[in-house]
Amino acid sequence: MQAVIVHQWGGPEQLTVETIDDPTPMPGHAIVELKASAINWHDILVRRSGRGFPLPRILGIDGAGIRRDTGEEVVIYPGLNWGTNTAAPSPQFSILGDHVDGTYAELVRVPTENLYPKPAYLSWEEAAALPVGALTAYRAIITRAGLRPGETVLVLGAGSGVSTFSVMIASVLGATVWVTSSSTEKIQRVCELGAAGGVLYTNPDWPQHIIEETGGVDVVVDGVGANLEQSLACLKPGGRVVVFGATAGTTGSIDIPSLYFGQHTILGSTLGTEEEFAGMLTLSESHRLRPVIDSTRPLSDARAAHERIESRGHFGKLVLSAT
Structure with missing residues (x-):
């Protein structure tokens, strides 16, 4: 072969x-x-x-x-x-x-x-x-973050396999989805998949722009890793960040008081179980996700x-x- x-x-x-x-x-x-x-x-x-x-x-x-x-x-x-x-x-x-x-x-x-x-x-x-992109997004959003209809989700790094699946899965579950990207073109393309809008992470004040646009999000889907403090800054009180990757670095820092005063939750996630794989296939087929x-x-x-x-x-x- x-x-x-x-x-x-x-x-x-x-x-x-x-x-x-x-x-x-x-x-x-x-x-x-x-x-x-x-x-x-x-x-x-x-x-x-x-x-x-x-x-x-x-x-x-x-x-x-x-x-x-x-x-x-x-x-x-x-x-x-x-x-x-x-x-x-x-x-x-x-x-x-x-x-x-x-x-x-x-x-x-x-x-x-x-x-x-x-x-x-x-x-x-x-x-x-x-398999990998959709299953990773499925476990992060459904199993770990426990997304509920009507919540607002921020997906970091629009354009990757996991991020595009995250937008589609969160959208069909009834969430409002925002994204970050380095490209306005990618933001426009993600909006075609169901996102409501996005901000450029090349702007150092991007978390504040997310707060202004959304009033704070319930869930951040984070495959970047090193910007964990910025992810937490985008949350509503009681919100959660689910981290599945570290494309920008394996270490990060957070402001501890803002974590406990905000009642925030940080969740780690990875690929997923066989049962979640079957669930992802069922969800994909029922909504014809491509x-x-x-x-x-x-x-x-x-x-x-x-x-x-x-x-x-x-x-x-x-x-x-x-x-």
Whole structure:
């Protein structure tokens, strides 16, 4: 099969397309002929530093394709060994493309319980772009933040896969959604997905503009991380911030008195359980939610796709086609 291999951690140039042996069947697993896979920021972080994972490695978390043993069209739940505690993953939790090979390939071997019927209304590219972004947004907004109809949500960093799904999910749940972005064009495009408006985070006073526009928000969906103090500044009394990423840095500071006087809550979130994955698929199908696709490229263009994500110029998901 053809696959994108990393032999040494580093820049996008470390992604090389090679012909390797097909994965072999194992008990409790299935081989999936991938029609498409999608790129996530996690792939970039792993490619840069390795995070202690073994080499060589096939990256890739998202994917959709056809089961070789049954011929079923499937979409892949990318979590492995979440465990029995729905509140948090087990110490053994991992995802495709970390300790085991992922979806930047024509074939992938995954546990059979990780395979779900592909939503019939989605193309292969859309189905492949769904799992990580939509599941991360679903858990952050529904499970962790407990969003209620009529509340106001602020989504940071309009344009990423998770942020576009967050806007769509919060909107169909009856929330008013605002966003931040570095681009007025991206704000306009997110408004087409259901957002009410947005502000430019390049303006250092952007939290005050959010307060002026909304009177304060109930929930902030934060994948930026390092600006936690600004996220808290946008909340109404009793509001909550749910953090799922740290694209701008792994450390941040907050004003402790404003936290307890504001009765605010800070919540951490990550990918999600199998049950949440099933719930996300049900919600997506009932509202016909479609992933926003920035571009689709062949496997051989994985390097260019990584470079585009790192440039921050994309809007939505970047997809690799295996066909």
